[in-house]
Amino acid sequence: MKAFLFVTKIRIQSALAYRFNVISTILIQCLLMFAMACFWNAAYGGTESVSGVREQDMLTYTMISVIMGNLLTMGVEGRIESSVKSGSVALDMLKPVNIYGIYLAEDLGDMAVALFQIAVPLLMIGTAMFGFPAPASAGCFLFFLVSFSIGYLINWILAALLGMCAFKVISMGPVRNVKGFIMKLLSGSVIPLWFFPERFRTVLEFLPFVNIYQLPLGIYIGQYTLEEMVRRTALQMFWCAALWLIFQSVQKKAAAAVLIQGG
Amino acid sequence: MDIIKVSHLVKEYKKIKKEMGLKGAVKNLFVQDAEYVRAVDDISFEIEKGDIVAYIGPNGAGKSTTVKMLSGIMRPTSGEILINGISPQKERKRVVKNLGVVFGQRSQLNWNLRLGETFELLKRIYQIDGALYEKNIKMLDEIFQFRDFIDTPVRQLSLGQRMRGDLAAAMLHSPEILFLDEPTIGLDVEAKYSVRKFIKEINARSKTTIILTTHDLGDVQELCRRLIIINDGKIIEDGSLDELVDRIAPYRQLVIDFYHPITVAHPKAELVSVEEARAVYKFRKDEITAAQLIEDISHTAPIKEVGLREAKIDDIIRTAYRGSAQDGTLHTDMVHGALRN
Numbered sequence: 001m002k003a004f005l006f007v008t009k010i011r012i013q014s015a016l017a018y019r020f021n022v023i024s025t026i027l028i029q030c031l032l033m034f035a036m037a038c039f040w041n042a043a044y045g046g047t048e049s050v051s052g053v054r055e056q057d058m059l060t061y062t063m064i065s066v067i068m069g070n071l072l073t074m075g076v077e078g079r080i081e082s083s084v085k086s087g088s089v090a091l092d093m094l095k096p097v098n099i100y101g102i103y104l105a106e107d108l109g110d111m112a113v114a115l116f117q118i119a120v121p122l123l124m125i126g127t128a129m130f131g132f133p134a135p136a137s138a139g140c141f142l143f144f145l146v147s148f149s150i151g152y153l154i155n156w157i158l159a160a161l162l163g164m165c166a167f168k169v170i171s172m173g174p175v176r177n178v179k180g181f182i183m184k185l186l187s188g189s190v191i192p193l194w195f196f197p198e199r200f201r202t203v204l205e206f207l208p209f210v211n212i213y214q215l216p217l218g219i220y221i222g223q224y225t226l227e228e229m230v231r232r233t234a235l236q237m238f239w240c241a242a243l244w245l246i247f248q249s250v251q252k253k254a255a256a257a258v259l260i261q262g263g
Numbered sequence: 264m265d266i267i268k269v270s271h272l273v274k275e276y277k278k279i280k281k282e283m284g285l286k287g288a289v290k291n292l293f294v295q296d297a298e299y300v301r302a303v304d305d306i307s308f309e310i311e312k313g314d315i316v317a318y319i320g321p322n323g324a325g326k327s328t329t330v331k332m333l334s335g336i337m338r339p340t341s342g343e344i345l346i347n348g349i350s351p352q353k354e355r356k357r358v359v360k361n362l363g364v365v366f367g368q369r370s371q372l373n374w375n376l377r378l379g380e381t382f383e384l385l386k387r388i389y390q391i392d393g394a395l396y397e398k399n400i401k402m403l404d405e406i407f408q409f410r411d412f413i414d415t416p417v418r419q420l421s422l423g424q425r426m427r428g429d430l431a432a433a434m435l436h437s438p439e440i441l442f443l444d445e446p447t448i449g450l451d452v453e454a455k456y457s458v459r460k461f462i463k464e465i466n467a468r469s470k471t472t473i474i475l476t477t478h479d480l481g482d483v484q485e486l487c488r489r490l491i492i493i494n495d496g497k498i499i500e501d502g503s504l505d506e507l508v509d510r511i512a513p514y515r516q517l518v519i520d521f522y523h524p525i526t527v528a529h530p531k532a533e534l535v536s537v538e539e540a541r542a543v544y545k546f547r548k549d550e551i552t553a554a555q556l557i558e559d560i561s562h563t564a565p566i567k568e569v570g571l572r573e574a575k576i577d578d579i580i581r582t583a584y585r586g587s588a589q590d591g592t593l594h595t596d597m598v599h600g601a602l603r604n
Contacts, residue, residue, distance in 0.1 A: 010380055010384065087369065093355075094362065097388045
């Protein structure tokens with residue numbers, strides 16, 4: 001446990017050294033936020049509410065979604081792929097520690113850094129441009145935090161699972177980018193599910209992706225009743241547990257099939 | 264006591280035959296012919312605690328595969344490995360806690376961290392007790408002298424410094440066994456010398472069992488009491504270096520300069536050449552000692568100068584490698600060729 005905490009700590013330390021990265025990310029994310037806000041503004045075109053969602057809620061949804069996107073960046077896929085490619089995975093496996101725990105600790109460190117370096121400035125700039133994206137209520141905000149954390153784990157496990165394909169195929173090419181796009185679309189991070197056609201939406205509700213963006217965001221803007229929030233969060237926990245089990249079994253297989261590049 | 268026991272170890276790889284050319288590449292998409300390659304073929308050996316053993320062989324002989332199986336990264340196809348009585352395949356974490364591994368070509372130090380930070384991280388990973396950690400750092404610093412660069416980011420270290428850091432990092436949790444995979448590769452003469460010195464010192468101080476794979480036979484000569492040579496996945500030699508030299512190159516040459524041109528024969532030595540006052544004798548080490556030979560000859564004619572030539576270690580090892588490839592017949596002429604220079 002101490003090792004994981006230490007990894008998170010040094011990760012934060014070393015990330016603080018890269019200033020340029022931070023400034024460029026903030027600029028790009030601001031542009032994204034602005035573009036999406038304009039899009040919703042045009043789409044609403046003065047209409048008070050669509051599917052029971054007001055334009056101001058949609059702006060909040062968008063702002064928080066962009067901020068969440070910066071917190072949910074996962075290094076684990078790339079980390080597994082590159083260490084399999086270079087063969088350094090052998091060194092990682094020579095330590096009496098769970099390497100996935102180390103990878104998670106690194107990603108959590110990155111998130112902590114992103115929270116202060118990117119999320120907070122984005123929130124301030126967003127507030128200045130479009131007003132403060134307030135949650136529907138304090139209760140909703142607490143529920144959002146819980147739901148966001150579970151969503152983070154789901155997202156992480158999915159990323160780790162994809163990363164472990166590298167043990168089999170070694171080079172994954174653009175698969176990671178494609179996964180990124182599909183996830184963004186299916187998770188409701190850009191367009192919330194209630195704007196999708198009925199049938200499509202029903203299918204999406206059964207997939208784990210909605211639990212990453214749509215659910216926490218919906219809770220944040222007060223889309224759900226208390227009863228619904230509890231039910232959906234329970235379902236989210238179920239997804240998390242199921243994916244965790246799959247992850248455990250794949251992890252064992254991956255370790256057995258280890259193939260080390262370059263001697 | 265045997266700290267490492269390996270019996271009938273086999274590793275088979277499935278290798279997919281790829282056909283050449285575009286046509287072959289298209290065909291490979293649909294049909295793949297698999298072929299099995301035995302990288303390690305029925306290997307057995309034991310290693311005693313505190314020993315330094317060289318595990319050598321030509322490229323692709325199966326050295327790294329063996330080391331990977333010994334350290335529990337790779338599963339053998341069949342056979343058994345016991346390290347301190349524990350199987351690394353069954354209890355990887357328990358075994359690696361007692362293992363230090365250094366790859367000369369691959370650093371375990373984190374590029375972005377300072378050396379000291381990596382040590383701190385390892386302290387937590389191996390759950391090293393605070394007092395023991397301080398003691399080990401102090402002892403390792405005496406050997407490797409890393410105080411000067413402990414606060415330097417690893418990417419700024421020289422190769423020699425990095426190697427010292429890597430060796431120290433591998434020894435931090437006082438492992439009983441140390442695997443060194445080409446620890447002196449790419450180092451300059453001075454750094455190589457000090458790394459060898461460090462390895463000896465670690466072995467002497469903490470009775471660490473060391474297994475060394477290397478292509479630098481200087482390492483073997485300097486460090487190892489025992490030599491295991493592997494080729495094509497099989498062990499072809501196992502014993503001390505002296506034994507191997509005696510067997511593969513039993514001949515030595517004695518060069519004698521007399522005061523005048525003279526030919527002196529000896530029953531146990533063959534006279535290879537006579538050039539003016541210089542005579543070269545070839546003799547078997549087990550038949551006569553050099554001292555005896557010199558004494559015998561000096562009875563007949565006064566000797567001005569003597570020189571002794573031995574086969575070069577490189578040639579001996581090369582002969583051993585080749586010997587296994589060609590039905591066990593040793594290329595002794597090659598060793599003799601080396602003697603002539």
